[in-house]
Amino acid sequence: MSSVLKIENLWVSVEGRAILKGVSLDVKQGEIHALMGPNGSGKSTLAYALMGHPKYEITDGRVEIDGVELNELEPDARARLGLFLAFQYPVTIPGVKVADFLRHAVTNVRNPNRKEGEDLMPMRDFRKELKGRMEELDMDTDFARRYLNEGFSGGEKKRMEILQLAMLRPKFAVLDETDSGLDSDAVRFVSQSLARLTGPDMALIIITHHDRLLEFNKPQHTHVLLAGRIVETGDAALARELHDHGYAGVRSRHPDAAAEEKEALEQNALVGANK
Amino acid sequence: MTTSAATTTGFGAEAFQAFLATRNEPGWVSDLRRASFGLYQESLGRPLNPEEWKRVDLRAFQANRFSVGGRATTTPATRMGTLLGNHPTTCEAGFAGAVAHVDGVVVDSHLAAELTAKGVLFGDLNELLRTHGDILKPHLMTRAVKPGVDRMSAWHAAFWTGGTVLYVPRNVVIDQPLYSLIGLATPQTMDGSHTLVILEEGAQATLLEETASATTTDAGLHVGSVELLVGKRANLRYVQLQNWNQQTWHFAHQAGLVEQDGSLQWTVGGIGSRLAHIHQEVFLDGKGARGEVNGVTFATDRQTLSYYTQQTHRSPNTTSDLLYKDVLRDEARVIWRGMIRVDQAAQKTDGYQRNDSLLLSPDCRADSIPGLEIEADDVRCTHGATAGRVDADQIFYCMARGMSRYEAMHMIVEGFFHGIYDRIAVEAVRQTLSRAVEVKLGIGQ
Numbered sequence A: 001m002s003s004v005l006k007i008e009n010l011w012v013s014v015e016g017r018a019i020l021k022g023v024s025l026d027v028k029q030g031e032i033h034a035l036m037g038p039n040g041s042g043k044s045t046l047a048y049a050l051m052g053h054p055k056y057e058i059t060d061g062r063v064e065i066d067g068v069e070l071n072e073l074e075p076d077a078r079a080r081l082g083l084f085l086a087f088q089y090p091v092t093i094p095g096v097k098v099a100d101f102l103r104h105a106v107t108n109v110r111n112p113n114r115k116e117g118e119d120l121m122p123m124r125d126f127r128k129e130l131k132g133r134m135e136e137l138d139m140d141t142d143f144a145r146r147y148l149n150e151g152f153s154g155g156e157k158k159r160m161e162i163l164q165l166a167m168l169r170p171k172f173a174v175l176d177e178t179d180s181g182l183d184s185d186a187v188r189f190v191s192q193s194l195a196r197l198t199g200p201d202m203a204l205i206i207i208t209h210h211d212r213l214l215e216f217n218k219p220q221h222t223h224v225l226l227a228g229r230i231v232e233t234g235d236a237a238l239a240r241e242l243h244d245h246g247y248a249g250v251r252s253r254h255p256d257a258a259a260e261e262k263e264a265l266e267q268n269a270l271v272g273a274n275k
Numbered sequence B: 001m002t003t004s005a006a007t008t009t010g011f012g013a014e015a016f017q018a019f020l021a022t023r024n025e026p027g028w029v030s031d032l033r034r035a036s037f038g039l040y041q042e043s044l045g046r047p048l049n050p051e052e053w054k055r056v057d058l059r060a061f062q063a064n065r066f067s068v069g070g071r072a073t074t075t076p077a078t079r080m081g082t083l084l085g086n087h088p089t090t091c092e093a094g095f096a097g098a099v100a101h102v103d104g105v106v107v108d109s110h111l112a113a114e115l116t117a118k119g120v121l122f123g124d125l126n127e128l129l130r131t132h133g134d135i136l137k138p139h140l141m142t143r144a145v146k147p148g149v150d151r152m153s154a155w156h157a158a159f160w161t162g163g164t165v166l167y168v169p170r171n172v173v174i175d176q177p178l179y180s181l182i183g184l185a186t187p188q189t190m191d192g193s194h195t196l197v198i199l200e201e202g203a204q205a206t207l208l209e210e211t212a213s214a215t216t217t218d219a220g221l222h223v224g225s226v227e228l229l230v231g232k233r234a235n236l237r238y239v240q241l242q243n244w245n246q247q248t249w250h251f252a253h254q255a256g257l258v259e260q261d262g263s264l265q266w267t268v269g270g271i272g273s274r275l276a277h278i279h280q281e282v283f284l285d286g287k288g289a290r291g292e293v294n295g296v297t298f299a300t301d302r303q304t305l306s307y308y309t310q311q312t313h314r315s316p317n318t319t320s321d322l323l324y325k326d327v328l329r330d331e332a333r334v335i336w337r338g339m340i341r342v343d344q345a346a347q348k349t350d351g352y353q354r355n356d357s358l359l360l361s362p363d364c365r366a367d368s369i370p371g372l373e374i375e376a377d378d379v380r381c382t383h384g385a386t387a388g389r390v391d392a393d394q395i396f397y398c399m400a401r402g403m404s405r406y407e408a409m410h411m412i413v414e415g416f417f418h419g420i421y422d423r424i425a426v427e428a429v430r431q432t433l434s435r436a437v438e439v440k441l442g443i444g445q
């Protein structure tokens, strides 16, 4: 049976300000969706809200996986239901080794009812699996002993996100600008690796401005976010068009949303000026 | 034991006389107490050194509510809420000997027979002063912690109740660690433990000491002292894990003195107490002496943990390396005031001190005040202090990978302590500290 991530009329506020204004989206296991939109349109907000970041408050609508509502669930419960977010800005955790971090993560996600303190995945099995995944991703196995994201370059951080995805094998993976900060060879490599990792058991929601990450992961659906609303949905051709020609066309086709975008930008500038 | 002595609270002249009457100790020991009591009474008229105490709030402390222990106890060591030793009354695998004190009274003491045969002494201070006073007298409160330093040292020197002694003769190497427990069980009791460790030239030993309470609710007081005397080429690892309940006041003078080419590795764990103030000194007395201090503290609720540390270099080519790592939560407060002193003679000194704090809540507070006083001209001394907060994004990141909030917090705290765990060579201590962190975080309860 294939799982479904259902987003229904989702409204999300940050610090009391509405950012997403009624987003609806159905994603089935095995599908690839591209989510595009200009800076500030709310792409990361959607990603964080799906994962349950406390700053991103769902004020209306609902998110569910196979009928289980996520709205009130803690992020760890969502991860254990098969949701994954590759962060646009991965966080550094000093003193915590990549291998230790991942061993906890993998154990929890594979045993969703595990309580803290209960046994971790056996070290031997874990090491073997991690080594295999790192080799597939062309990562130096020394990374396993480094502290998570500490002193990592931009590209290394993004690869670490993909490694985590490879180990956790989620049903639904949201990739938030995983291609930014990578040179074109690296993007191509990540795109290829992703294609190998995914399959009928994994759905991807790829947030990007470009179409390079999509090269080996051709989306069946492309959605355009503008001022917190999905204003257009198409196929891979739409992603290509946006990559080649930018968002001017989208704005002219949706003048109301474009006006809201402008207003939000001005408000942002004001907030910034007051700080 | 006399009833009148048992009912005299406080630490005035009457209480002192009553206490002295119960002691069965050599005359020179009682003389030392009397002299110290005089110093104590004098010191009451003077303020405590403001540089050391001004950040420590003692307003709620009332000494007269407590009475000195060291007379009797009915509580076995197994009743203590210990972290390190599961059954400190038995010489379980891994320990070469164990001594336990409750309410200032020794309740258990033993040492592996082959070590006794080699001349090692390990046991209660009271008893060993009677049987081996000649060995201990030159060291007791004469070299590392002298009675006259301040009110706390004089108070302790007059009213000390007992404590663990470890004496290791020349070139004797003890591989397995020794265990010492200091417990409090009777409410309103003052423990006056005096830990005395003497390593002769070329000797080696590891002593793990823990303080613990029988209940979480009874008020207690510790006015203690630790003296670590490390001879030439000797090597001592000493750990004290302060794990009193949160109703206990802890005041201590603790000092280590290292002779030529000797080495002291000293680990301090600060977990318990309502308020703790430790005056900790390391004296690098002989050429090439080395002292390493590791502090791991985790303060929660309304606890105050205060450390006043001094690294004193008195000879050339000496090294000191101090690292305190503090985690705070709730409304807890940690104060660290450190000083590296280098005498004129101590050329080629290498001194280091550092204090890092991790703040888990908005209302906790950490104060770090490093300092240097250098009279030699060819030295390398550095210090540093950092304070950071766990931010919501780190927690969120861990949780997004399937970890519970506690597990995320645990991971981040363990990561913070990681650098210091790497320095602590004794696996049992690392595990114990790690377990203490779990208890503090409320995991596994």
Ligand SMILES: Nc1ncnc2c1ncn2[C@@H]1O[C@H](COP(=O)(O)OP(=O)(O)O)[C@@H](O)[C@H]1O
Binding pocket: A014, A015, A019, A037, A038, A039, A040, A041, A042, A043, A044, A045, A046, A055, A264, A268
């Ligand atoms: N953590 C935050 N704090 C304050 N404002 C935020 C935060 N996250 C997003 N926003 C605001 O929400 C809007 C959408 O941002 P974001 O979702 O990051 O857009 P995108 O990822 O599409 O560039 C912007 O106006 C931004 O300023």
Ligand SMILES: [Mg+2]
Binding pocket: A043, A044, A045, A088, A176, A177
């Ligand atoms: Mg973004």
